[in-house]
Amino acid sequence: MNTTPAHGSGTQVAERPATDPSTGSPIVIELTGVRRHFGSGDRRVQAVDGVDLTVRRGEVVALLGPNGAGKTTTLDMLLGLTAPSEGTVRVLGSTPERATAGGSIAAVLQTGGLLSDLTVQETVRLIASLYGAAALARVATVMARADLVHLARRRVSKCSGGEQQRVKFALAMVSDPDILVLDEPTAGMDVTARRHFWDVMRADADAGRTIIFATHYLEEAEQFARRTVVMHRGSIVADAPTARLRVGLGERTISATVAVGGSADLVASLRATSGVVDVRLDADRLSLRASDSDAIARTLLAAGAHDLEIAAPTLETAFTALTED
Structure with missing residues (x-):
């Protein structure tokens, strides 16, 4: 930290800052x-x-x-x-x-x-x-x-x-x-x-x-x-x-339990869906990230999925999206 004191006998006073007309705050x-x-x-x-x-x-x-x-x-x-x-x-x-x-x-x-x-x-x-x-x-x-x-x-x-x-x-x-x-x-x-x-x-x-x-x-x-x-x-x-x-920059994470039979077709369909990324299937647990979580949730429920979970994006996902080459 710069610890230089003000010059002279009194503290220097900065000029009056400008004011942003849209907020009224200086x-x-x-x-x-x-x-x-x-x-x-x-x-x-x-x-x-x-x-x-x-x-x-x-x-x-x-x-x-x-x-x-x-x-x-x-x-x-x-x-x-x-x-x-x-x-x-x-x-x-x-x-x-x-x-x-x-x-x-x-x-x-x-x-x-x-x-x-x-x-x-x-x-x-x-x-x-x-x-x-x-x-x-x-x-x-x-x-x-x-x-x-x-x-x-x-x-x-x-x-x-x-x-x-x-x-x-x-x-x-x-x-x-x-x-x-x-x-x-x-x-x-x-x-x-x-x-x-x-x-x-x-x-x-x-x-x-x-x-x-x-x-x-x-x-x-x-x-x-x-x-x-x-x-x-x-x-x-x-x-x-x-x-x-x-x-605005992070997709929501969606996971659900799906029936093993027919899961391959469901995964292929989701991977071809616009706005869906990182589709994974681990045993009977499906997870993915999507910009329109409501639409994907409806698709999963219509396919018989249950134990549906939707997690909000974090600042980390937004940060990664902005700074990855």
């Missing part, structure tokens, strides 16, 4: 035609390739994509840690550097070390001191919210990976940012800590804080993100409400 993040490459010639790598993205205040956005999709580079540009090769990045109507320096945007990142010789409380107080008296007054609160009170006197070097992630979370919260950027925030956390973390994030989002997070845990995106953006090879390949993305 636009707090805006990327326009953003590209970022590294190297040149034969060694040139196009990490981000033509990204346009707008995020409004109070949104919870999951950023998904396979390794190398450009997620971390995009987040680094949001934080002013790297500059775009082309295009513009605006945060709260101003530059990412200004928003970060003023504490309006903060992050929990995978990279970036902690001072191992300090205790947890000393670490949080040190970073809070960079933002002034108001941030110092929040130390006790953020320690509690990050579930660090019982670890206050433990040296950072003695903390586990998941505990150090919670320390980074506390550091991100001391400035009371309008926008919180999270890159694999729960890596190393156990189930209880992960659940507590997302309970806090949900409360923050309900209170109006904007949260954008990259994760490899698809269940986290499914449970906590109201909107999902999928990146592949540096570009955005999908951007939609999470529930709509899941349903």
